[in-house]
Amino acid sequence: MARAAPLIAAVLLAAAPALASEWTEAEVASVAAEAGLDPAALLLPGDSDYGAYLAGECTACHQASGSYDGIPVITGWDPVPFKLAMHEYRSGARAHPVMSMIAAGLGDEEIAALAAYFATLDD
Amino acid sequence: MTLNRRTFLGTTAAVLAAPMVKAQAAPRVVVVGGGAGGATAARYVAKDSKGAIDVTLIEPSRSYYTCFFSNLYLGGFKQMDELGHTYGGLAAGGVNVVHDWATGVDRDAKTVALAGGGRVPYDKLILSPGIDFVDGAVQGWDLSAQNAMPHAYKAGSQTELLKAQLMAMPQGGTYAMVAPPNPYRCPPGPYERVSMVAHYLKINNPTAKIIVADPKGKFSKMALFQEGWNKHYAGMIDWVGSDFGGDVVEVDPKAMTVSIDGEVTKVDVCNVIPAMKAGMIAHAAGVTDGKWAPVNAADMSSKADPDIHVLGDASQQGDMPKSGFSANSQAKVCANAVRGALTGSKVFPARFSNTCWSLIETNDGVKVGATYQATEEKIAKVDGFISETGESADLREATYLESEGWYAGITADMFGAKA
Numbered sequence: 001m002a003r004a005a006p007l008i009a010a011v012l013l014a015a016a017p018a019l020a021s022e023w024t025e026a027e028v029a030s031v032a033a034e035a036g037l038d039p040a041a042l043l044l045p046g047d048s049d050y051g052a053y054l055a056g057e058c059t060a061c062h063q064a065s066g067s068y069d070g071i072p073v074i075t076g077w078d079p080v081p082f083k084l085a086m087h088e089y090r091s092g093a094r095a096h097p098v099m100s101m102i103a104a105g106l107g108d109e110e111i112a113a114l115a116a117y118f119a120t121l122d123d
Numbered sequence: 124m125t126l127n128r129r130t131f132l133g134t135t136a137a138v139l140a141a142p143m144v145k146a147q148a149a150p151r152v153v154v155v156g157g158g159a160g161g162a163t164a165a166r167y168v169a170k171d172s173k174g175a176i177d178v179t180l181i182e183p184s185r186s187y188y189t190c191f192f193s194n195l196y197l198g199g200f201k202q203m204d205e206l207g208h209t210y211g212g213l214a215a216g217g218v219n220v221v222h223d224w225a226t227g228v229d230r231d232a233k234t235v236a237l238a239g240g241g242r243v244p245y246d247k248l249i250l251s252p253g254i255d256f257v258d259g260a261v262q263g264w265d266l267s268a269q270n271a272m273p274h275a276y277k278a279g280s281q282t283e284l285l286k287a288q289l290m291a292m293p294q295g296g297t298y299a300m301v302a303p304p305n306p307y308r309c310p311p312g313p314y315e316r317v318s319m320v321a322h323y324l325k326i327n328n329p330t331a332k333i334i335v336a337d338p339k340g341k342f343s344k345m346a347l348f349q350e351g352w353n354k355h356y357a358g359m360i361d362w363v364g365s366d367f368g369g370d371v372v373e374v375d376p377k378a379m380t381v382s383i384d385g386e387v388t389k390v391d392v393c394n395v396i397p398a399m400k401a402g403m404i405a406h407a408a409g410v411t412d413g414k415w416a417p418v419n420a421a422d423m424s425s426k427a428d429p430d431i432h433v434l435g436d437a438s439q440q441g442d443m444p445k446s447g448f449s450a451n452s453q454a455k456v457c458a459n460a461v462r463g464a465l466t467g468s469k470v471f472p473a474r475f476s477n478t479c480w481s482l483i484e485t486n487d488g489v490k491v492g493a494t495y496q497a498t499e500e501k502i503a504k505v506d507g508f509i510s511e512t513g514e515s516a517d518l519r520e521a522t523y524l525e526s527e528g529w530y531a532g533i534t535a536d537m538f539g540a541k542a
Contacts, residue, residue, distance in 0.1 A: 049469065052171075053455075053459055053471045054471070054474075056167070056452075056459075057452070057455075059532065060451050060532060060533050061528065061529045061533070062532060063531065063535050063536075063540065067531065067540065068528075069527060069531035069532070070526075070527040070528025070529075071528030071531075071532055097490070097492065097508040098490075098492055100508075101476075101492060101508055104494070104506055105474065105476075105506065
């Protein structure tokens with residue numbers, strides 16, 4: 001999987017430069033190691049159409065406009081930290097009753113799709 | 124106009140080759156009811172289809188007052204205008220908003236009849252009418268008594284009336300609630316309301332009492348509410364469950380008395396929350412089986428008619444509680460399926476979630492939530508959580524602040540972001 005990562009990152013850059021992460025591979029590898037995650041999970045490109053559908057589950061609380069009224073803003077994030085946060089909720093490294101429950105229902109592909117979609121929304 | 128359109132189309136060879144009906148009209152989605160289910164469904168179908176589907180929302184009210192958070196108005200934490208939302212955002216988003224009552228559905232002709240006259244044709248109909256009350260559910264009470272004994276379970280004038288009656292209570296007076304049997308809208312709602320009434324009375328009328336006659340033996344977040352009531356409102360609230368005759372109730376709206384298991388009490392306010400059923404239009408459309416409208420979990424389509432979908436409180440779907448959050452969640456699954464059926468867009472698998480926050484006292488918030496999946500049989504619970512008794516004040520305050528954020532979030536998701 002690790003060997004596939006640079007290729008995926010390259011494809012992502014070529015396909016949608018505006019959405020590519022500003023994180024370097026080395027940085028991703030470093031945070032992945034720290035979080036005990038496979039770096040491929042953080043580099044996995046997402047289908048933003050699928051993300052747009054899945055985002056319905058998020059926008060019941062998090063505002064798509066990027067406004068803040070007591071629930072954290074999740075629009076305009078770089079995809080890498082977005083994916084990292086969701087993986088940490090799923091693993092239990094981050095704890096929040098609602099987020100842990102929602103993340104438990106998301107696979108790597110779903111997390112990547114959400115990261116790709118929310119990156120397209122301005123904060 | 125039709126003539127012009129035909130003349131114009133007739134000049135284009137490519138269009139002539141296509142069936143005229145398809146060339147002329149975008150598919151039509153009609154949504155009845157502009158609450159958490161209907162407003163969300165209308166908004167999402169319009170937003171995601173980008174004009175490929177004509178969306179009409181039929182909703183009698185020009186200003187919609189959310190039932191969720193209306194207890195906080197009773198407690199003095201919210202103003203009524205903070206709970207009111209208009210439909211301008213939906214109109215700006217391409218939804219044709221019609222302020223009228225839908226009175227009937229002709230499923231053969233595929234039209235919805237309006238009280239103001241006329242019929243609205245549909246290809247797919249989404250019903251999200253919320254609840255109505257079951258006649259004769261509480262002995263002595265019917266809708267004609269709703270001024271003497273308000274239900275305040277559809278928000279707006281009823282909520283304001285109940286607040287006015289609460290404020291007019293004599294010192295040391297008695298507030299009674301007749302709680303509803305399962306299933307009903309917002310399972311923790313009656314108990315959050317008891318908490319908010321107690322909060323108001325503790326400050327303004329500390330010797331007043333609250334009696335709750337409950338046809339159930341237990342209720343949502345029971346341990347959390349009872350812990351909070353003992354902590355904040357000791358001695359004020361008398362909850363009478365079914366084990367103690369709370370299910371044997373009769374009210375007299377003229378005499379302002381409540382009889383619980385034969386014991387008659389003169390009260391100053393009586394909040395009667397009767398048993399509930401799907402809103403009228405679901406019954407008129409013939410998609411109900413008993414009180415509710417059974418639906419397929421995968422897309423919220425009616426089990427009686429594949430071109431009708433039923434959302435929210437009115438639907439009988441399985442494990443999800445009847446809540447605004449649930450209706451909003453179901454609406455997005457439904458919108459995705461309806462759009463797919465009408466335009467061929469990709470339909471993703473259904474996924475549902477719900478979280479319900481309740482306020483017990485200032486900065487003392489609790490919550491319960493779950494995720495759900497569609498099975499052949501029903502919407503089935505996957506995973507869930509609930510606040511715990513004995514949580515720290517900081518956590519309870521954070522939970523309350525989170526609920527404020529959720530309110531802003533879900534209302535933006537329903538009606539579009541505020542300009």
